[in-house]
Amino acid sequence: MDVSQRLSFFAALFKVHENPTTGMWLLYITIVLLSILVFKLGFAKKLPIIKSAVIYTFLILGCTVLTFLxxxxxxAEGLVVAALILIIYKIRLHQEKKEQAKAE
Known part of the structure; x- marks a missing residue:
């Protein structure tokens, strides 16, 4: 069985099967960036700097497991979809608030 046929899109894009070290690092960075984006768009609140540092540290550590999976x-594909949905939600929410401000 050929492993390259079973890879996810981003793993195949980064050629994890040909160059595992570079491919895994690129996949890890992609997953970390997408996780941070989804967290910021959907769940982040204003916190003190120390609490934010702790949250992002654990987020980055958790992405290690997600990279192997x-x-x-x-x-990564699921994170892209989640980020797109949250971006659309934030844009629509911003437009709705703007329209309400005009109406008042």
Missing amino acids: GVFLPV
Whole structure:
């Protein structure tokens, strides 16, 4: 069985099967950036700097496990979809607030 056929999109894009070290680092960075984006768009609140540092430290550590799962499972792809949905939600929310401000 050929492993390259079972890879997720981003794992195949970063050629994890040909160059595992570079491919895994690129996949890890992608997952970390997408996780931070989804966290900021959906869940982040204003916190003191120390609490934010702790949250982002654990987020980055958790992405290590997600990276290993993301080789064969669509982890990064799911994060892209979540980020797109949250971006659309934030844009619509901003437009709705702007329209309400005009109406008042």
